[in-house]
Amino acid sequence: MNPRKLILIFGAIILFCSCKKDENDKVIFYTVASEKVYRYGAFGEVPYYVVKEKNDNDWKVLRNDIQGFFDYERGYEYRVAVAKIHVKEPMQDASPIEYHLLYIISKTLKDSENLPPIRWENP
Numbered sequence: 001m002n003p004r005k006l007i008l009i010f011g012a013i014i015l016f017c018s019c020k021k022d023e024n025d026k027v028i029f030y031t032v033a034s035e036k037v038y039r040y041g042a043f044g045e046v047p048y049y050v051v052k053e054k055n056d057n058d059w060k061v062l063r064n065d066i067q068g069f070f071d072y073e074r075g076y077e078y079r080v081a082v083a084k085i086h087v088k089e090p091m092q093d094a095s096p097i098e099y100h101l102l103y104i105i106s107k108t109l110k111d112s113e114n115l116p117p118i119r120w121e122n123p
Contacts, residue, residue, distance in 0.1 A: 025085050027102065029054045030062075032069075032078040033112035037061055038119055050115055059115055068101035077112050079105035 033050035039061075040046075049062045049072075066082055081102040090096045 025083065028082050028084050028099075029105070030078075030080050030082060032066075032072070032080055033059060033115055034075050034077045034110055035112060035115055035118065036074070037116055050112070059112075061116060062099070064095050064097060064099050066099045066101050071104065071107075073107075075109060075111070077108050077110040081105060 030051040030053060033052075035050065036047040037050055038045040038047055049066060049069075050059045051062045052059050066080070069080070072078070083100045083102055085098045085100060087094075087096050087098055
């Protein structure tokens with residue numbers, strides 16, 4: 001057999017095996033508030049997104065960053081689809097959950113209502 005084909009087949013097998021999905025991973029639809037809240041951490045103020053799920057009326061502070069969400073602008077409310085991924089071996093002191101932006105559904109110029117205080121204390 002041609003060594004090139006053998007390498008391609010071997011690579012495809014490795015790729016296929018590495019795509020095992022965790023049953024806890026899922027797609028979540030969030031509304032992201034027009035303002036972030038800030039918490040004091042070891043290195044000063046840390047901004048956090050304020051989100052609510054599709055059929056939820058209450059805002060919650062998302063303690064993780066949404067990876068790939070570089071287009072966030074204050075004053076706009078976003079509807080986004082994110083992948084919630086459970087990390088099998090997180091780094092020490094890191095969250096076992098990551099959020100990755102899949103796509104932005106909408107971006108609306110709007111002041112979000114009933115948000116938690118902007119300066120947020122640890123619960």
